[in-house]
Amino acid sequence: MSGKHSTGCCSHHESHEHGEFDLRRELIPLSIALVLFLIGLIFNQPLHDTPRAIAEYVVLIPAYLISGWIVLTSAGRNILRGKIFDENFLMTIATLGAIAIHELPEAVAVMLFFQIGELFQGFAVGRSRRSIKSLLEVRPDRANLVIDGGIREVAPEKVAVGDTIIIKPGEKVPLDGEILSGSSQLDTSALTGESVPRTVREGEIILAGAINQTGSLTVRVTKLFAESSIAKILDLVENASSKKAPTEKFITRFARYYTPVVVFLSLAVAILPPLLIPGATSEQWVYRALVLLVISCPCGLVISIPLGYFGGVGGAAKRGILVKGSTFLDALTDVKTVIFDKTGTLTEGVFQVTQVAPYNGYSKPELLSIAAIAESQSNHPVARSIVEAYDGAIIESDVTDYEEIPGHGISTKVKEMSVFAGNDRLLHREQIEHDTCNVKGTVVHLAIDSKYAGYILISDKLKEDAARAIARLKKAGVTETVMLTGDNQVVAQNVADKIGLDTYKAELLPEDKVDAIEQYLRQSDRNSKVAFIGDGINDAPVIARADVGMAMGALGSDAAIETADVVIMNDAPSKVAEAIDIARKTHTIVWQNIILAMAVKGLFILLGAVGIATLWEAVFADVGVALLAILNASRVLK
Known part of the structure; x- marks a missing residue:
């Protein structure tokens, strides 16, 4: 992806972008050029030794063309397009000038070591891309296709619109479709944000991502797999470079002005001293100008900075966090307020008995026993809990x-x-006397032989790492953690107290959540960002409005995943703090690369201008900085 950020070498970079990196294919021409280069060093002699000089040209010119062909052709194409001043132009001028003054080994070395840098870059980008693709492969990827009266298990991408599929109990709905026969309960908490499963029947539309819980469903497919969240996420991540971070935009602008300045400065170094300084020779100062051109080449910056961000994206992907662009990595570094949805984000969206309250002489075990036996015939999730x-x-x-x-x-x-x-309405309908009407939460009242026996309170189960997630966020410097939920005050307060949230807002409609996040955005300053983490369709507007929108991706809705800037693939809230940590580490590494490149180049420009540094030092300074920056950027993956 880094090629899109650089001012040149696009064709080479794009080969890494749009296809799998093939190390063997890249090594073959590089190895040939390296062997020719080493042979050429044997024949490196002054021009008066004509046979050896001719042999040197015969060996080193092919080495130069093999190693530098991509740079030379890119420079030519960019000149025809009006984009003259880029790193390709600098290297082309510097190396052709070196050949003109019989410094062939240096000319080949510039191109050769640049290609070695490109090799490292391609390997690092390929490894990041493999991390992203392997992550996406863990998502459900099979469908039971009905063919000629039988059922065949196929990949969802092979299912066409109009085909019929069977969804068995416990399976994830692989594609959107219309129910032809059967009825069931679907766990739609990922799609709606509601814990209570939805009963679906013949003629209803179901969405990919829901979990079929009870009955078998025969479904006619209404959308292709390519329109699913899996395909869309992969596309978004593969094109994450279109959303450049401010640091990348700065470097792109910097290179645009820096390169022509370097060219004209080198031209001045080549022309002015021989005219103004007695005894100065043109050959001496042309050589110094070429050294200046090679040292000044911004390859290390334009390669390593986008690679640093891409490494951050790949490193996050290895940990189950999809970041859709480097701009969101930068935004994560400034997050000070983190806002969570409750159901499916901090909680499992799974009902669990949290209180058994017996009345009129019944004990807790006795009440639970009678309730469980009575509810054993029901498929409702409350009954099952x-x-x-x-x-x-x-x-x-x-x-x-x-x-x-x-x-x-x-x-x-x-x-x-x-x-x-059942509920309180059932007691009133059956005229059961009771004084416990206003129990807040999901409650099942019991009456035995027309006498009130007590109630059982059902609550959503907290995710195992919810409390740890809040603690890690505070450790990472987040100043406020908030929960927004449509649940009642009692349930919301209970969750907030258990996991250590700073504050919460309960009984909210989707539009109320948008209003709430607007309020937090108004309260934040320019240097602090607000992140929102949700999972359902009803969270999509809030995710879109936040500075950084994050979605739970394992069971999250298509709308939430598409809208989000960051997708947490395993639905663990603790990954929010991990995403912030990765973003900050990436930001640090990127700035380390910038400072390293500027410092080394500044030093060698001074050495080159006074004649201490040769083209060899220039080559190693430029390529060495690029390699160090690439290796440093690759640390984000680990």
């Missing part, structure tokens, strides 16, 4: 006269006891 919380055995014959009451709960008999389990 109660069954899972009960450790005892459930005998199906203990449950008789089971009936679901839509919008209220269930009615059944457990071992000849009449049991009602």
Whole structure:
């Protein structure tokens, strides 16, 4: 990707960008040029030794053309396009000048070592790209395609619009489609931000990313796999260089003005001293001008800085964090306020029994036992959470006269006891006397033989690393951690207290979340950024509005993933702090490269101007800085 940022050598860089880096293919011409270069050093003699000089030209000119062909052709194309002053132009002028004054080995060395730098760059970029692609491959990638009455497991990209697929219980919906037959409950928490699964039936549209929980579904595909979040994320990351960081934009502008200044300064060094200084020879000062051109070449900067950011993107990808451009890496370094959605972001979106409150003489184990047996016939996630919380055995014959009451709960008999389990409306409907109406949260009330027996409180389970995520953010220098949720105040406060959030806002609609983040954005100054982390379709507007929008990608909705600047592939909130750490490390390495390149070049420009540094020192100074910067940038991957 770095080639898009540089002012030249595009064709070579783009070969790394759009295809897999082939080390063997790159090494063959480089090895040939290196062998010719070493042979040429044997024949390196003054011009009066005509046979050896001719042999030197015969060997070194092919070495020069093999190693420098890409630079020479890029310089030619750029000149025809009106883009004269770039690193290709500097190297072309410097090396042709060296050949003109019979410094062939130096000319070949400039091109040869530049190609070695390019080799390192291509290898580093290829490794980063492999990190990104291997990360995306862990996502679900199969569909059960119906063919000639049978079922064949195929890759989703081979499924066409109009094809029929089967989605079995427990499988992820691989493509968008319309249900032809079957009914089931889908875990849509990734798409809607709601914990309660949605019941789907024939004729309804389902979206890729939902989890089929109960029944088998026959679905007609309505969208191609290429339109899925997987393909879109890969495309976004592969084109992340279009979103340049401010540092990259600065270097691009710097190179645009720096290069012509260097050319005219070198021209002045070649022409003026022989005219103004007695005894100064043209050959001596032309050589110094060529040294100045080679030393001043901005290759190290224009290669290593974009590579540093690309390394940051690749390093983050290896850790399960997709960053869609270097500009977002820079933005992450300034994040001071981190705002989380609750369901599916800080919590699992999975129901769990958190309280058993018995009344009228019943004990906790007794109430849980009766509730679990009564709910054992239901597929509702609330009912399943109660069954899972009960450790005892459930005998199906203990449950008789089971009936679901839509919008209220269930009615059944457990071992000849009449049991009602459901919400407060169910108690009022059955005229069960009770004084516990306003229990905040997801609650199941129980009445046994027309007598109120108590309630069971169901809560969303916190993610294992939620508290650790908040602690790491504070350690990283984040000044405020916030949670925005549509849940009630009691649930929100409970979550905030458990994981150590600074503040929270509850009972919010999607538009309320946008208003809330607008308020935080107004409060932040120019040097501090606001990040928002969400996972559902209802979070997409807030993700888009934040300085840095982050989405949970393992089960996150397409809308959230497409809108986000950063995608956390394993849904772990602790990855937010890790993303900030990677961004800051990347930023540090990029500035280390800038300072290193400027310092070394400044020193050798002075040495070259006074005649101490030769073309050999110039070559090693330029290529050495580029290699050191590339190796330094590669540290981000580790």
